[in-house]
Amino acid sequence: MNLFADMRVAVIAALDQMVAEGALPAGLDMSNVAVEPPRDALHGDMATNAAMVLAKPAGVKPRDIADALAAKLAADGRIVAAEVAGPGFLNLRLAPSVWADVTRAALAEGVEYGRSGLGRGVKVNVEYVSANPTGPMHVGHTRGAVFGDALASLLAFAGYEVTREYYINDGGAQVNVLARSAYERYREANGLEPEIREGLYPGDYLIPVGEALKAKYGASLLERPEAEWLAEVREFATAAMMEMIRGDLALLNVKMDVYSSEKALYGTGKIEAALAQLKAQGLIYEGVLEPPKGKLPEDWEEREQTLFRSTAFGDDVDRPVQKSDGSWTYFAPDIAYHFDKVERGFDMLIDVFGADHGGYVKRMKAAVAALSNNRVPLDIKLIQLVKLFKNGEPFKMSKRAGTFVTLRDVVEQAGADVTRFHMLTRKNDAPLDFDFDKVLEQSKDNPVFYVQYAHARVRSVLRKAAEQGVDVTPAALARADLSGNTHEAELALAKKIAEWPRQVEIAARANEPHRVAFFLYEIASDLHALWNRGNDEAQLRFVQENSDITAAKIALASACAVVISAGLGILGVTPAEEMR
Numbered sequence: 001m002n003l004f005a006d007m008r009v010a011v012i013a014a015l016d017q018m019v020a021e022g023a024l025p026a027g028l029d030m031s032n033v034a035v036e037p038p039r040d041a042l043h044g045d046m047a048t049n050a051a052m053v054l055a056k057p058a059g060v061k062p063r064d065i066a067d068a069l070a071a072k073l074a075a076d077g078r079i080v081a082a083e084v085a086g087p088g089f090l091n092l093r094l095a096p097s098v099w100a101d102v103t104r105a106a107l108a109e110g111v112e113y114g115r116s117g118l119g120r121g122v123k124v125n126v127e128y129v130s131a132n133p134t135g136p137m138h139v140g141h142t143r144g145a146v147f148g149d150a151l152a153s154l155l156a157f158a159g160y161e162v163t164r165e166y167y168i169n170d171g172g173a174q175v176n177v178l179a180r181s182a183y184e185r186y187r188e189a190n191g192l193e194p195e196i197r198e199g200l201y202p203g204d205y206l207i208p209v210g211e212a213l214k215a216k217y218g219a220s221l222l223e224r225p226e227a228e229w230l231a232e233v234r235e236f237a238t239a240a241m242m243e244m245i246r247g248d249l250a251l252l253n254v255k256m257d258v259y260s261s262e263k264a265l266y267g268t269g270k271i272e273a274a275l276a277q278l279k280a281q282g283l284i285y286e287g288v289l290e291p292p293k294g295k296l297p298e299d300w301e302e303r304e305q306t307l308f309r310s311t312a313f314g315d316d317v318d319r320p321v322q323k324s325d326g327s328w329t330y331f332a333p334d335i336a337y338h339f340d341k342v343e344r345g346f347d348m349l350i351d352v353f354g355a356d357h358g359g360y361v362k363r364m365k366a367a368v369a370a371l372s373n374n375r376v377p378l379d380i381k382l383i384q385l386v387k388l389f390k391n392g393e394p395f396k397m398s399k400r401a402g403t404f405v406t407l408r409d410v411v412e413q414a415g416a417d418v419t420r421f422h423m424l425t426r427k428n429d430a431p432l433d434f435d436f437d438k439v440l441e442q443s444k445d446n447p448v449f450y451v452q453y454a455h456a457r458v459r460s461v462l463r464k465a466a467e468q469g470v471d472v473t474p475a476a477l478a479r480a481d482l483s484g485n486t487h488e489a490e491l492a493l494a495k496k497i498a499e500w501p502r503q504v505e506i507a508a509r510a511n512e513p514h515r516v517a518f519f520l521y522e523i524a525s526d527l528h529a530l531w532n533r534g535n536d537e538a539q540l541r542f543v544q545e546n547s548d549i550t551a552a553k554i555a556l557a558s559a560c561a562v563v564i565s566a567g568l569g570i571l572g573v574t575p576a577e578e579m580r
């Protein structure tokens with residue numbers, strides 16, 4: 001049940017009647033007609049902008065449309081009042097029975113309540129994490145992993161066919177650096193002093209890799225030149241790093257559907273095929289780029305390169321795909337990888353990148369637009385930095401220095417559930433502070449605690465009611481007489497439950513899973529408010545002497561818990577049964 005969608009259907013039906021009667025002209029575009037909560041709850045339960053968006057194309061005053069629409073809607077038994085406000089806004093007040101129906105729907109559907117068909121038939125690829133396979137994941141990767149995983153779950157809940165994908169950056173120079181770093185640990189395992197020169201990865205995490213190399217090769221690599229051992233060690237070390245990364249992701253309960261390799265694009269004709277597709281459209285040419293603005297890099301030279309005409313799709317400058325020496329730029333395999341995703345039949349692509357990839361957005365969108373003939377949209381979500389604090393002091397992290405704070409460090413101290421929820425308490429493009437003391441604090445100021453506490457409170461009251469002989473199964477609670485749940489605090493909670501399906505679709509359309517976390521905090525606040533009112537007003541307490549009244553009260557609370565559980569499921573967080 002999606003009450004807001006249902007009421008929009010009623011509004012559209014009334015408008016169609018007005019068209020049939022000649023009060024409105026035929027052929028009006030009603031796609032922008034919306035039904036949503038009013039800005040001020042005092043104005044009603046819902047509001048529609050129908051008159052305001054249709055007035056100009058219809059050539060009718062908005063107030064006249066609103067008056068006629070209000071008269072039509074007055075015949076709907078769910079609507080007790082349709083009031084025109086201002087120049088033509090229409091506020092709706094719903095019958096108390098509507099909120100009882102919402103409660104019953106949530107109980108009947110369980111955690112499926114709010115699931116949408118918005119994305120039915122649409123195949124979406126969500127690529128996230130994609131950390132270089134050069135070491136364990138750090139706290140910055142953690143935020144991207146949580147965001148991408150929650151977004152994928154949100155889209156699946158909204159009906160999309162979702163593929164979770166990790167792109168292994170194993171084709172660039174960084175994996176050669178990894179191989180040389182691992183080789184030094186291999187030398188160390190053979191009793192030699194490692195030479196961790198500047199530019200290599202100094203972290204201790206490579207010591208086990210060196211020992212594993214010794215176990216496989218003994219001392220046989222020591223006398224061989226780099227040209228002979230580099231490829232073998234690179235493959236071995238990359239595999240070891242990916243095993244470590246998979247283990248890190250498992251700590252966060254992140255599981256990918258597909259792992260794609262950059263290296264697999266080289267020497268297979270895939271890069272050439274993607275560029276041939278662009279060339280056939282006249283988008284690949286030989287040319288010389290203008291020098292970059294500002295101070296010229298020391299290695300810049302005016303030379304002819306193979307360029308992609310990305311400016312034809314909104315980019316600032318055309319982008320090189322092949323250097324003058326014939327080697328590919330970093331952009332070329334990325335084009336090929338996204339061409340592969342288009343060829344796999346996805347209808348929408350989402351990339352989750354670190355904030356340092358901001359300059360890559362326009363060129364990547366241009367490539368996908370060209371490769372798909374503007375059929376497949378690409379949304380790129382940039383993940384801002386995480387500032388880590390403990391005991392009031394900031395943590396420093398640097399992969400090269402070997403002193404970075406790992407994902408494992410964070411999860412082992414804060415727990416997977418706390419980590420996941422807190423990483424979604426800010427929009428992805430806003431910086432986020434992660435303070436170990438605050439995220440574990442038991443207070444209203446800690447969103448994850450506050451939401452979990454709400455769910456645990458409901459579970460507690462259900463156990464108490466069951467001990468008194470009340471049937472607390474969802475089916476039994478849905479049969480309860482809910483007509484007595486009319487207090488403003490009870491209605492506020494029921495109205496918030498009604499908003500959940502709408503919020504799912506809003507969040508899914510925007511690709512913004514943080515909206516789910518925000519909504520959970522709001523509904524938890526309404527539950528806590530009702531609970532606290534019960535401390536002073538006995539008639540609002542969930543467990544009453546009369547078992548029928550108890551059933552009605554806890555039906556509402558249980559419906560709230562259904563929404564919290566569904567929302568936490570999207571975020572990848574396990575609902576708390578009790579607080580300890």
